Amino acid sequence: MHAAVRHLVFRAKRTQPLEVAVASRALAVWEHRKVVGLLVRRDLKVKYQQSVLGYAWTMLEPLALTMVYFFVFGVILQADRGMPPEALDHGGFLLYLVAGILPWTSFGAMFGESPRAMITHGKLITTMKVPREIFPMATVGTKFVEYLLTLPVLLAFVVFLGGTFSWTGMLVWLPSAIVLQFVFGLGMTLFLSTVNVMFRDIERMVRIITRLLFYGSAILYPAHMVLQSDIPEWLKTLYQLNPLLGIFQMHRAVWFAGFPELTPTTIALWSSVVGSFLMLVIGYWTFRRLEMSVLKEL
């Protein structure tokens, strides 16, 4: 396209000011947005073409899990006692679970794939001159589309279980949840994809951490139960500092707006906002710091 512009852009990284470097790099990424689109389309094509039932299969897994969790946590452990009684009329514990598990499937998948975001494209990265950010961005983009594809299923549940629609949910919680989840996800992917090239065992650690975060982000029980329990105060604060807690509470607040027990606390809210953007900054900084070494290693 505009070789001269791109040429300038790649040169610009040497001229010192940081904002200029970041801005010109962002411009270079923007110029290559088509490539991101191509990679996303390719990944989706491969994923859904694998089997005839493509889409159905990808939905079946989280739904089967939801049933298991509903049985174990709802029926046996009675985690629904953490829900305000009135909320039970608006979809109840099952909707609460589905509204958490569906966004988590795409987030967990992104977390799991992020360490390989650069490695899998090794050959492409070492032959094609493009801003390297686009590879982690493509991974995140694919997961974003996959997330959007879960929405029809979620809506079916909302209708079927009698969930309620609210403007606060639609205009405040849903957009914030989506933006923060993918800002955090992009930062995380930028970070893990490069660090994993240098230290290959990150990948295994990620699997464990995903598990911990799944339980730590109150997907299967209302966070309220933890905050009401008699664990030490500092532990509760620590619990709320997990940015994902706030993000996934937002995902549920979309359908349970107005219940203070089911909306993020102030600490959770702020740590999800600050934490997500901080993750992006850390991720991008790490990415640029390690870029040269990563190119040598790939």
Added chain:
Amino acid sequence: MAQPSTYTTDGAGPVIEAKGLGVKFAVNRRRKRSLREMFIHGSKRDPNAEGDDFWPLRDVSFEIAKGDCVGIVGKNGTGKSTLLKMIAGVLIPDEGDVQVHGKVAPLLELRAGFNDNLTGRENVYLVGSLHGMTEKQIDERFEDIIDFAEIKPKFVDTPVRHYSSGMKVRLGFALISQLEHPIMLVDEVLAVGDKAFKLKCYAAIDRMLANERTMVLVSHSEKDLRRFCNRGLYIRNGSLALDTDIDSALEAYNEDTKAEIAERKKRDAAKKKRADGDKNPDDGKSEGDEA
């Protein structure tokens, strides 16, 4: 294709400019280290942390003018491919810089970007677009590409994982040689395919060169080098030893190789003499055996 505006004022000024190019690899340090290793050894107690930088290339400067075909010769591991990667912009130099005025068609790794699960057709569209071809351009050339790659029609819509490695490489070459970028970087890919395909590749490259395009070629085949190149860069021990016409470069390279072989023979003879003493026949490690 969009021509780069300000920089390529046709013929005036070089197309590729390298100034004091150097790249450094850290041996031992950071290379493929796992976290476990880091915790065990710590970052301080690395026995050979400093002074273990290895410079495959250093202080390399040259300019390549439009229409030149430059061959890079040298032993294995002297940084020829590294140099090519820096020109391609897929490796960032630690020292100096390289400026390339115009888009680059990288014939480096011909299967790059192919996805095994997609069909040949889908892959052509994907990789072509990745390299900046528009859908229309690919539509127009699709027949040519398939024809050149000698892919039978029934395989066009088969996933690439069922292709033979030869088919994949042929398809890659057919596709990338369709790019109209003004600069071509070629790394050893002419060695692919059978005789008939090779001849076709030669013809394709001749055609591209006739088009006032610039090419940088890394190869161990003297025949290829002499055939295409009008200039040779001889790289020895990570630095540019000679920048002349291709014949002189090859001559210097052959001279050095001969000297090295003679040296090795002498060493082997000495070793054998010693080994005869204590009967230890482990001299099966002759490494560099390139042409």
